[in-house]
Structure formats: structure tokens, C-alpha cells
Amino acid sequence: MQPTTHELAGLPEPDSASLEHSNQTARRISQHIKQVGGRISFAEFMQLALYAPGHGYYSAGATKFGAAGDFITAPEISPLFARVLARQCAPLLEQIGDADILELGAGSGALAVDLLAALAEHGQLPRCYQILEVSPDLRERQEQKLHAAHPELMSRIHWLDQLPVGLRGIVIANEVADALPVERFRRVADGMEQSCVVADGDEFAWQRIAAPAHLAAAVTHIETYLGRRMPDDYDSEICLALPQWIKDVAASLEQGFMFLFDYGLPRHEYYAPDRSEGTLRCHYRHHAHSNPLIYPGIQDITAWVDFTAIAEAATDAGLYVNGFVSQAHFLMSGGLEQDLAHMVDLDIKAQLELSRQVKMLTMPGEMGENFKCIGLSRGELTTPAGFAFADRTHTL
Numbered sequence: 164m165q166p167t168t169h170e171l172a173g174l175p176e177p178d179s180a181s182l183e184h185s186n187q188t189a190r191r192i193s194q195h196i197k198q199v200g201g202r203i204s205f206a207e208f209m210q211l212a213l214y215a216p217g218h219g220y221y222s223a224g225a226t227k228f229g230a231a232g233d234f235i236t237a238p239e240i241s242p243l244f245a246r247v248l249a250r251q252c253a254p255l256l257e258q259i260g261d262a263d264i265l266e267l268g269a270g271s272g273a274l275a276v277d278l279l280a281a282l283a284e285h286g287q288l289p290r291c292y293q294i295l296e297v298s299p300d301l302r303e304r305q306e307q308k309l310h311a312a313h314p315e316l317m318s319r320i321h322w323l324d325q326l327p328v329g330l331r332g333i334v335i336a337n338e339v340a341d342a343l344p345v346e347r348f349r350r351v352a353d354g355m356e357q358s359c360v361v362a363d364g365d366e367f368a369w370q371r372i373a374a375p376a377h378l379a380a381a382v383t384h385i386e387t388y389l390g391r392r393m394p395d396d397y398d399s400e401i402c403l404a405l406p407q408w409i410k411d412v413a414a415s416l417e418q419g420f421m422f423l424f425d426y427g428l429p430r431h432e433y434y435a436p437d438r439s440e441g442t443l444r445c446h447y448r449h450h451a452h453s454n455p456l457i458y459p460g461i462q463d464i465t466a467w468v469d470f471t472a473i474a475e476a477a478t479d480a481g482l483y484v485n486g487f488v489s490q491a492h493f494l495m496s497g498g499l500e501q502d503l504a505h506m507v508d509l510d511i512k513a514q515l516e517l518s519r520q521v522k523m524l525t526m527p528g529e530m531g532e533n534f535k536c537i538g539l540s541r542g543e544l545t546t547p548a549g550f551a552f553a554d555r556t557h558t559l
């Protein structure tokens with residue numbers, strides 16, 4: 164997810180329809196807060212702001228992706244992302260045989276469109292391309308986009324309402340883990356606090372309370388792993404839903420490989436003492452800022468991903484961690500240069516555009532370093548080339 168500017172002040176004014184939608188979403192969340200006694204956890208607030216049926220940012224009709232939306236993701240930046248991923252998937256599909264692909268949270272459908280096109284070129288189309296998408300609005304957009312691009316493949320593309328049983332194949336999730344609701348906590352001298360959300364009319368404010376036992380236990384688990392206490396007055400986030408999400412996906416994978424891409428860090432960096440304000444980020448019209456309590460329903464709310472939590476949950480569920488690399492290393496060792504070989508035949512304008520896309524995907528200051536890919540598998544499978552260089556699994 165890549166905004167073009169980073170600033171707190173100076174957010175663009177929403178148009179009247181967006182403002183009305185946001186006000187309705189705020190009213191709904193505010194009513195809910197009153198009904199449940201005047202306070203909700205931040206994770207519940209984030210869940211409602213993003214996924215409340217008919218209102219949430221992902222559930223309702225905001226544009227979200229691309230220039231006219233709020234942020235841009237790797238598959239939206241360039242088909243090169245899907246083409247390199249296809250290079251990794253093709254040999255896996257061949258090894259598994261009669262295999263499916265399951266994409267979680269497919270957004271606009273851009274990755275599915277380009278991945279299927281590239282896999283067709285490799286002669287390795289999956290038996291089925293399954294999509295599990297929680298947003299009815301996005302599901303509709305995915306169907307339209309895929310139908311326009313690949314009408315001949317629609318019979319093998321299926322949308323699921325829940326994880327499949329006995330999946331043999333490949334699971335792909337790009338920027339889904341960062342969209343799972345997180346809890347916000349503060350380490351204080353005599354314990355742990357939870358940052359909750361209260362409503363004042365249709366506006367929201369933070370209220371900190373003593374952390375409930377399950378949250379305190381989860382943060383203590385992190386401190387035990389780190390071998391140190393977090394500093395006093397240290398604010399951060401934890402995604403309590405993440406381990407179960409990984410375990411559920413693992414349970415559905417009978418044999419195969421999972422590629423999980425997101426921006427994030429190994430735990431010791433995620434909870435580094437100087438990262439004392441957490442990683443919560445909001446995206447509105449390509450502006451990144453850190454106030455999730457404004458513009459409910461029309462801005463995206465995300466947090467970076469603790470990749471150690473993914474590795475822990477995956478290994479608990481019997482998966483093997485094949486590799487953990489930056490997006491830049493994944494693309495470069497995964498064969499990006501082969502997808503650029505035709506560049507010499509393009510006119511100068513097209514060459515410049517392609518090189519802009521490569522820079523956005525791979526430069527350390529863009530998506531190259533903050534974005535990572537973790538590869539997880541069940542069963543004997545050859546680790547894809549994308550993990551061959553600069554593997555950081557030992558940092559998890």
C-alpha cells in the first residue's frame with residue numbers, strides 16, 4: 164500500500180457524498196458504542212470502520228485502489244508483480260498436479276487477472292482459481308474485471324464464502340494481514356493498558372483502561388520472546404486475530420504453498436524500543452496519516468505485520484517456513500529480469516513507464532524493503548526461486 168504523500172495535516176476534503184457516508188458510518192459506530200456501555204476496543208472499532216456491512220470502508224463502495232482511490236498496491240502498480248509470482252507458482256502447480264489457487268482478499272481483482280494470464284503463458288493454469296473475499300462490493304468488482312479480461316476462464320474461477328477443505332495448491336494473500344483489526348496497547352510502569360474508543364456524539368476519542376487478561380497475556384508473550392520488557396509509556400499494536408487466521412488457512416491446506424506479502428517486520432524490529440508509537444497508518448486519497456478515529460468508512464486503516472507471529476502460528480499448525488525475503492529480493496531472484504527482456508523492443512515512453520513501475524516495486528524507499536514475502540508450505544515441495552537470495556528466516 165503506497166500513498167504518494169505523508170502528512171498529518173492537510174488531508175483533502177471529502178466530497179459531500181463521501182462525507183455523508185462517513186457521517187452515517189460514524190453514527191452507526193457511535194450507536195453501537197452506546198449500546199455496549201460506552202466503550203469498545205480499538206480492534207472492534209477497526210472492524211466496524213472497515214467491514215460493517217453496507218458502511219465499512221471495504222464493505223461499501225469507496226474506490227480504494229489506484230489513482231482515484233486512497234492507496235496503490237503492488238499488483239495495481241504493475242503486472243510485473245503477478246508475472247514474477249506466476250514464475251514461482253508454475254513449477255509448484257506442476258509438482259502438486261491438478262492443483263488449485265486460492266487468493267485471499269483479492270481487492271480489485273488485478274492480481275488474479277494478471278496471474279491467470281501469465282500462468283496461461285506458462286501452460287500451467289490452475290484447475291480452479293478460488294477467491295475468498297469478505298467484501299461483497301469488492302467481490303462484485305472482481306467478477307466484472309475477471310469476466311472482462313478472461314471470459315474463457317470464468318468456469319474455473321470461483322468465489323468462496325469460507326475457507327475450502329482439503330486444498331491442494333497455492334494460497335496467495337497480498338496485503339490482507341495488514342487489514343485485520345489490531346488492538347492498541349500501552350506498556351506502563353505497573354502493567355499494560357488497552358486503548359479503547361469512546362464516542363462523543365458522532366466523534367470518537369481514545370480512552371485507556373487496564374488491559375484485559377487476554378491482551379496482557381499476548382503482550383507478555385511478546386516480551387518473553389524479546390527477552391526484555393518494553394519501555395514505559397510504549398504504544399504499539401498487536402493483531403490478536405492473526406494467529407487464528409493463519410491456523411485456519413493452514414488447516415485448509417492439505418498440500419501446497421502459501422505466499423503471504425505485506426509490509427511488516429520480524430518481531431524484534433516491530434517492537435524495537437524506538438518504535439514507541441506503533442505502526443498504525445491510515446490512507447485517505449493518497450495521504451498517509453496516523454489518526455484512525457476520523458473519516459470512518461472512507462479511509463483505510465492498517466497496521467504493519469509482525470512476521471514472527473505468522474511464522475509462530477504457521478509452525479504451530481504444522482507448516483514449514485520456506486523463506487522470508489524483502490519484496491525487492493523476491494522479485495529480483497524470482498526472475499524479474501526475464502519479464503523485462505522485451506523492454507528493448509518498446510518505445511521510450513513505454514520503457515520509462517516500465518522502469519517507473521520497477522522502481523516502485525523494488526526501491527528500498529518505495530515498496531522494496533518494507534514489504535516482505537513469507538513462504539509457507541505443507542508437503543515436500545521445491546522452494547521457489549524468489550526465496551533463493553537474502554533469506555531472512557533466521558530473523559523471525
Ligand SMILES: C[S@@+](CC[C@H](N)C(=O)[O-])C[C@H]1O[C@@H](n2cnc3c(N)ncnc32)[C@H](O)[C@@H]1O
Nearest residue numbers: 221236268269270295296297298337338339342
Ligand atoms: C488492502 S486490500 C488488498 C487487496 C489486494 N490483495 C491487493 O493487493 O490489491 C485488503 C483486502 O483483503 C480483504 N480482506 C480483509 N480481511 C479479509 C479476510 N479475513 N479474508 C479475506 N479477505 C479479507 C479486503 O476486503 C480487501 O480485498
